[in-house]
Amino acid sequence: MHGEDYITDLPESIIETILTKLPLRDVVRTSVLSSKWRYKWATLTELEFNDTCVSHIHHSALAAAKLVKFVNQFLLLHDGPINRFTIDSAYLQRSPYLDQWLLFLSRKDVQELNIGFCGGDWFRAPSCLFSCKKLTALELVRCVLHPPLYFKGFPNLKHLSLKQVHITRDAVENLISSCTLLESLTLLYFDSRKLTIRAPNLTCLVLEGEFEDICLENTPMLAVISVAMYINDDIAQHYDQSSSCNFYQFLGGVPSIQRLTGHGFFTKYISIGNTLGEIQPTYRQLKVIDLYQVSFDNLKEIMVILRLLLSAPNLQALQIGGSADASLATDAVDLDFWDKECPRDATFEQLKSVKMTQMLGLPHEMRLIEFLLGNSPVLELMDVSQNVHDETDENDDESEMYMEILRFETASAEVVIAFTENYE
Amino acid sequence: MSEPDVIKPEMMKSYIWLQTADGSIQQVEQEVAIFCPFICHEIHAGMGSSKTYPISLPARVNPVTLSLILDYCRFHQVPGRSNKERKSFDEKFIRMDTNRLCELTSAADSLQLKPLVDLTSRALARMIEGKTPEEIRETFHIPDDLTEEEKLEPLKNITDDPRIRLLNRLYARKRKELKEKEKLKNVEVEAEHVDDRSVDELLSFINGENGDSKEVKTAKNKKKNRRRKEQQKNAPPVCANSNTSSSPSNGTKESNGVSSVSRDDRVKGHCLPNISELLKLQDSEDDRFALDDDFDDCDIGDGIDPEIKEQIDREVEDFARRLNSDWPERVQELLSLGQERRPSLYSINGNGCSTKRSNASGLEKHEK
Numbered sequence: 001m002h003g004e005d006y007i008t009d010l011p012e013s014i015i016e017t018i019l020t021k022l023p024l025r026d027v028v029r030t031s032v033l034s035s036k037w038r039y040k041w042a043t044l045t046e047l048e049f050n051d052t053c054v055s056h057i058h059h060s061a062l063a064a065a066k067l068v069k070f071v072n073q074f075l076l077l078h079d080g081p082i083n084r085f086t087i088d089s090a091y092l093q094r095s096p097y098l099d100q101w102l103l104f105l106s107r108k109d110v111q112e113l114n115i116g117f118c119g120g121d122w123f124r125a126p127s128c129l130f131s132c133k134k135l136t137a138l139e140l141v142r143c144v145l146h147p148p149l150y151f152k153g154f155p156n157l158k159h160l161s162l163k164q165v166h167i168t169r170d171a172v173e174n175l176i177s178s179c180t181l182l183e184s185l186t187l188l189y190f191d192s193r194k195l196t197i198r199a200p201n202l203t204c205l206v207l208e209g210e211f212e213d214i215c216l217e218n219t220p221m222l223a224v225i226s227v228a229m230y231i232n233d234d235i236a237q238h239y240d241q242s243s244s245c246n247f248y249q250f251l252g253g254v255p256s257i258q259r260l261t262g263h264g265f266f267t268k269y270i271s272i273g274n275t276l277g278e279i280q281p282t283y284r285q286l287k288v289i290d291l292y293q294v295s296f297d298n299l300k301e302i303m304v305i306l307r308l309l310l311s312a313p314n315l316q317a318l319q320i321g322g323s324a325d326a327s328l329a330t331d332a333v334d335l336d337f338w339d340k341e342c343p344r345d346a347t348f349e350q351l352k353s354v355k356m357t358q359m360l361g362l363p364h365e366m367r368l369i370e371f372l373l374g375n376s377p378v379l380e381l382m383d384v385s386q387n388v389h390d391e392t393d394e395n396d397d398e399s400e401m402y403m404e405i406l407r408f409e410t411a412s413a414e415v416v417i418a419f420t421e422n423y424e
Numbered sequence: 425m426s427e428p429d430v431i432k433p434e435m436m437k438s439y440i441w442l443q444t445a446d447g448s449i450q451q452v453e454q455e456v457a458i459f460c461p462f463i464c465h466e467i468h469a470g471m472g473s474s475k476t477y478p479i480s481l482p483a484r485v486n487p488v489t490l491s492l493i494l495d496y497c498r499f500h501q502v503p504g505r506s507n508k509e510r511k512s513f514d515e516k517f518i519r520m521d522t523n524r525l526c527e528l529t530s531a532a533d534s535l536q537l538k539p540l541v542d543l544t545s546r547a548l549a550r551m552i553e554g555k556t557p558e559e560i561r562e563t564f565h566i567p568d569d570l571t572e573e574e575k576l577e578p579l580k581n582i583t584d585d586p587r588i589r590l591l592n593r594l595y596a597r598k599r600k601e602l603k604e605k606e607k608l609k610n611v612e613v614e615a616e617h618v619d620d621r622s623v624d625e626l627l628s629f630i631n632g633e634n635g636d637s638k639e640v641k642t643a644k645n646k647k648k649n650r651r652r653k654e655q656q657k658n659a660p661p662v663c664a665n666s667n668t669s670s671s672p673s674n675g676t677k678e679s680n681g682v683s684s685v686s687r688d689d690r691v692k693g694h695c696l697p698n699i700s701e702l703l704k705l706q707d708s709e710d711d712r713f714a715l716d717d718d719f720d721d722c723d724i725g726d727g728i729d730p731e732i733k734e735q736i737d738r739e740v741e742d743f744a745r746r747l748n749s750d751w752p753e754r755v756q757e758l759l760s761l762g763q764e765r766r767p768s769l770y771s772i773n774g775n776g777c778s779t780k781r782s783n784a785s786g787l788e789k790h791e792k
Contacts, residue, residue, distance in 0.1 A: 006526040007548065007564040014533050017541065021549035032557045034566045 008036045012043075020046050024053050028074070042077055046084040049074075051091060063091040072097060075104055084112035084137075093120040103128040110134065111156075116141035122166060130154075140165055147171055153178025161186035169194060193235065211269070212238050215249050222254045223285070228263035245273030247304065248281075257283050260308070261290040271300035275307075286312035287350075292321035292357075296364045299334055305368070306341065314350050318372070322358040322365060322387075338367045347411075351376040355383045361401040370408045379412040385420045440467065441478035444487050449478050452494055459497035461536040482534035488524070489531035492517075496540055518547045522563055 007015075019027050019041060027041045054066040067089055085105050098115075105113065106128050113135060117123055124144045130151045137159040145167040157179040162172070169192035176182060177198040184204040185197070193212035197205070202219050208228040212235050216222065231239070247270045251257070262270075289308060295301050309315065354372050359365050373382060386401050402419045438454040440463065457472075458464045463479055466472055472479035481490065499505075499513050518525065525544055532540040551563050561568055 005564065005566050006523045008566055010526060010530055011533060014529055014541065014545065017545040018549050018552070021546050022553050026553050029557065030552070030560070032570060033560055035569050037566070038570070 005034075008034065012040075015040055016044060019044055024049060024074070039079065043080045044078075045081055047074070047078075047082060048084075048086040048088070050086075050088040060091045064089070064093065064095070067092055068095055068097050071101065075101065082108040082110050084114075085110050086112075086114040086116075088114070088116045088118070090118045092117050093123065095123070098123060099126040099128065102126055102132070106132040112137040114139040115143065116163075118142065122164075139163075145171065145175075147175060151178075153180070155179075156181060158183045160184070161188075162190070163188040166191055168192065173198070208263075210235060213244075213249075214269075216251075216253050219253055221256055223256055223258040225254070225257060225259070226261040226263075227266045229265045229269050231265050239268070239272055245275055246270045247273065247275060247307070249273075252281060255281060255283065256285050258285045259288045259290075260286065261288075263292045265293070267291050267294045267301045267304055268298065271298070271304040280307070280311055283308075283312045284314055287314060287316045288319075289315060289317075290319040292319075293323050294320055295323045296360075296362045296368075299337060299364075302337070302364050302368070303341065309348065310343070310346060313348075315348060316350050317353045317355075318351065319355040319357070320368070322356070322360060322362070335363055335367065338371070342371060346375050348372070348376040349378070351379055353381045353383075354379065355381075355385075357385045359384055359386045359401070361386060361399075366401070366404060369405055373405075373408045373410045373412075373415070375411055376415075377411045379410070379415045381416050381418065383418040383420075385422060388421045388423050438473075440472040441475050442472065442490065443478035443480050444485055444490055445481065445483045446486065448487055449475060450487075450490075451475075453498075456494055456498045456501055459501045459537070460493065461538075463535065482531075484527075484534040485531040486527070489528050492520075492524075492528055493532060493535065493537065493540065497537075500539070514543050518543060522551065526564070 019030070024047065027044065030037050030041050031039070049067065049071050051063065051067065053070050054063060071087070082105060085101075087101075103126075110132055111134050113129075113132065114137075115125075116139070118141060122142050122144050124146075125140065127148050130147055133154070134156060135154045136156050138154070138157060139159075139161040141163045143165055145162070145165050153175065158181055160176070160179065160182060161184075163186070167175075167190075172187070172190070172192070173196055176185060179199075181201055182199045183201055184206075185199065185202055186206040187195075188206075188208045190207075190209050190211075193210060194215075195207075195211065195213070196215040196217050198218040200218055201221055203221050204224040205216075205219070205222055206226045207214065208230075210230050210232060214227075250270055251260075286308075289312065291305065294305065305320065309318070351372070354376070356365065356369060369382070369384065373379070382405075384401070384405060386399060388399075399419065399421055405417060405419065439451045440454045440457045441449055441451055442457065442463070443449045454467070458467060462482070463472070466479040471477055485493070496517060499517075500510060520528070525547060529541060529544040529548065532544060552560055555563070558568075560566065
C-alpha cells in the first residue's frame with residue numbers, strides 16, 4: 001500500500017462536491033483520515049442535519065440531546081460561510097439552542113434555511129430568523145411564526161414554503177407581499193381559511209389545506225398552480241352561500257399559466273359563483289390540466305372543465321379524475337347542456353393525451369369523452385380507467401363503457417384508446 | 425475533404441482538434457466535443473478547427489481520461505436516449521479503478537463537464553459512506569499520518585461515535601502489540617490471534633452495523649451498575665418478562681425499549697426509575713467515556729500484563745457482541761440486573777462468557 005494519494009489533492013470544489021453527497025456523520029469522520037483531511041469538512045457550505053447524524057437511539061429525549069450536541073459542536077468548529085442549513089428531526093422539539101443557531105446563521109449570511117421538527121410541539125421561530133437578510137429560500141415545518149413589527153420582508157427571498165405553520169392571515173399576506181422577489185410559494189395546512197396573494201414575481205404556487213376563499217390578486221407571472229382543497233362542514237356551508245365568482249377570483253389574473261393541478265374540492269370551489277358578465281380569459285400558455293376528484297354529477301363542475309378546455313387553445317395534456325362515488329349516479333342528468341353549451345366547432349389543436357381516471361360510466365363522463373375524442377385532431381392517447389364495484393357484473397364481457405367509447409367518432413386517426421377496469 | 429464524388433454522411437461531420445498536456449493531438453467529432461463547455465468556448469473563440477491550432481486542454485486532462493470523457497459525451501449528446509438508458513450507461517461507465525475515477529473527476533471538472541463531475545463524485549462518495557477510516561485510507565491510498573492523540577482531539581465529542589474511538593484505541597493497541605510480538609515470539613501467538621480476530625471481527629461487525637452506540641453505552645453503564653447490583657437485587661423479576669415486543673433495533677418508530685417497558689403497569693413503580701437513571705447516566709457520562717474508560721488501559725506502555733490483556737480481550741469480545749445484539753434485549757438486561765439467573769457479562773475469571781444471546785456471533789468460537 002505505498003501508492004500515492006488519489007483523492008486528497010483533488011481541487012477543493014471537487015472535495016466539497018463529494019462531501020455534500022455524504023451524510024454529515026460520514027463527513028465529520030473524514031477528519032481522521034489524514035492530516036490534510038483534518039479540516040476539509042469544516043468548510044462545507046451546505047449542511048444538512050438530521051437524525052442519522054447521531055447513532056440510532058430510540059429514546060427521543062436522548063436522541064434530541066445528542067443531535068443538539070452534534071450541531072453545537074459542528075457549528076463551533078465550522079469555518080467559513082454557510083449557504084444552506086437544513087435541520088430535520090423527528091426527535092428535536094423546542095430547543096433553546098435553535099435561537100442561538102439562527103443567530104449564528106444570520107451572521108454567516110445563510111441563504112437557504114430549512115427547519116423541520118416533525119415530532120411534538122410547534123416551535124416558535126425566534127426573531128433572529130427575520131434578520132437573515134440574505135435568505136433566498138426558507139422552508140419551515142410546524143412552527144409558530146410571528147414576524148416582528150419592524151420586519152419589512154426578506155429582500156432576496158425567492159422560495160417560501162410553510163407547512164403546518166401557525167401564522168395569522170395578515171402576517172402571511174404581508175410576508176408574501178413584502179418579499180418582492182418571491183417566485184415560489186408553498187403553503188400547506190395553513191391556519192386561516194382565507195388568503196389573498198399579492199406576489200408580482202410569483203411563478204409557482206402550491207396550496208393545500210382547508211380553504212374557504214383564495215384570491216390571487218396580483219400574480220401576473222404565475223405559471224404553475226397546484227391546489228388541494230379540503231373542506232369541513234363550515235366551509236361547505238360557506239360555499240353554498242357564496243356569491244363571489246371564484247373562477248375569476250382565482251384564475252382571473254393568471255394569463256401566463258402553464259400548468260394547473262387541482263385536488264379535492266378545487267374544481268367545486270372554482271365552480272361556485274355566477275360568471276355572467278365576466279370576460280372570458282384565454283390561457284394561451286396553458287399546456288397541462290390535471291383535475292382530480294371531480295364530481296361528474298355536478299353540472300357546474302362540468303361547466304368549469306369545459307370553460308377551461310375552451311379557454312386553453314394550446315392544451316397538450318389533460319387528466320381528469322372522477323370522484324368515484326357511485327351513489328351519486330342516480331340523480332337526473334341534464335344532457336341538453338352538451339348540445340347547448342358545447343360549440344360544435346371547438347377544436348383542441350394541440351391536445352395529445354387525455355387520461356380519465358376513477359370513471360364510473362356516468363352520462364356526463366361519457367359525453368366529455370365523446371366531446372374530446374370528436375374534437376381533438378392530433379390526439380394520440382385516450383386512457384380511460386373505470387372503477388367497477390361489483391365483480392359479478394363485468395367478469396367476462398367487455399365493459400359496456402368501453403364498448404360505448406369505441407363507438408364514438410374520433411377526430412384523430414392515430415388515437416389509441418386504452419381502457420382498464422379497477423376492481424374494488 | 426478529398427472525396428467529393430461519394431459524399432457519405434460521415435464526411436459531412438466536422439472535426440475538432442484537441443491537444444492534451446503531453447503534446448499529443450487527436451481529432452474528435454465536433455458534435456461530441458462541444459458537449460464539454462470548455463471545448464465549446466474554445467471553439468467559439470476560433471480554436472480547434474485545424475491541426476495547427478488545436479484546442480489546448482487543461483493540464484489535468486491526459487489522453488486516457490480524455491478518451492473516457494469523449495466516450496461519455498458521445499453517448500450522452502445523442503438526444504433520443506431514455507433516462508433509463510442513460511442511467512444504465514452511467515452505472516457501467518463508472519466502473520473503473522479508484523485512481524482512474526479520481527483522475528476522471530479532476531479532468532471533467534477542468535473541462536467544466538458538470539454532469540460527469542456529479543456522476544463521478546457520487547461514485548466516490550459511495551466509496552466513503554459508511555466505511556471506516558482505515559478502509560477509506562486503503563481505498564484511496566491516503567497516508568495515515570495523524571497521531572493517536574490527534575485522532576482523538578478535539579473532535580471526539582463531535583464525531584460522538586464510540587466506534588471510531590474504540591477502533592482507534594484498538595489499532596493503537598494492535599500496533600503496540602505487534603511491536604511486542606517482535607520481541608516475544610511464541611507465547612503470545614495464541615492470544616495474538618484472538619486479539620487479531622477480535623479487531624477484525626469488530627471491523628466487520630462495525631461495518632455491517634448501523635451504529636448502535638447505545639449498546640456501547642449500555643455496556644459501559646453495566647460496568648458501573650455492577651457495583652449497584654447488590655442494591656437492585658430486589659428488583660421484581662417481572663421486569664425481565666415484560667418486554668416481549670421484540671422490535672428490531674433499527675426498526676422501532678415511536679416506541680422504544682424504554683417506553684414499551686413503561687406501558688407495563690406491573691413494572692411502572694420499580695423499573696422505570698432505574699431506566700431513567702441509567703439513561704441520565706448515559707448522557708452525562710458521554711464526555712467521560714472518552715477520558716477515563718477502562719479501555720484506556722490498552723494505551724499503557726509496552727509492559728502489558730498478560731492477565732490484563734486477557735481481560736481486555738474479553739471486554740473487546742463483549743463489546744462486539746453488544747454491537748450485534750438488539751436494543752429490547754438490552755433493556756431486558758438492564759431491568760434484570762438484580763436477577764441471579766442472568767450471568768454477569770463481565771466475568772473476569774477466565775471461564776469465558778456464556779451468553780443466551782447468541783445471534784450469529786462469530787466470536788463465540790473464541791470463547792474458551
